[in-house]
Amino acid sequence: MAKTKKFWLLKTEPESFSIQDLASAKDQTTCWDGVRNYQARNSMRDDMQVGDRVLLYHSSTDPTAVVGTAKIVRESYPDHTAWDKKDHHYDPASTPENPRWFMVDIRLEQIFKQPVTLETLRGVAALKEMELLRKGSRLSVQPVRKAEFDAVLKLAGAK
């Protein structure tokens, strides 16, 4: 069966890791570590495939916005930062023998010349159902519909 490409949105606080950080990373690639939410983990562990496209969103900044796109380049594997006592996201319940948390690798595709702000997204009728715009939405790894992904690209003047 042919793989169907999926679309995602990943949130990050630019103070801790920004799309500019991704741009200057080796091979413009990074592991998406530190996710400690089961629903988000399940998306990464069970549903993300190499080749899927990702919107990168900067939260807790001004303005909050989708700032670019990336691609999944490695499917899920254990998040070893959960085993590191010194790591901020350390979780003693996760072990190498029985890992609880997973991550994927992503590679930068593009930084939007024109970031698409949350305010802009809220004004677009085609995005009314987008998870990001749901009241109280906190999920840091969200599925995005293809039509939504395309609409955001269009708003950014990107492909």
Next chain:
DNA sequence: GCCAACGTTGGC
């Protein structure tokens, strides 16, 4: 299994 208390996220 219920649910109160607690911790976190994230827009404003």
Next chain:
DNA sequence: GCCAACGTTGGC
């Protein structure tokens, strides 16, 4: 910094 909306924890 505030606080609404969550998710998790743990006593019972």
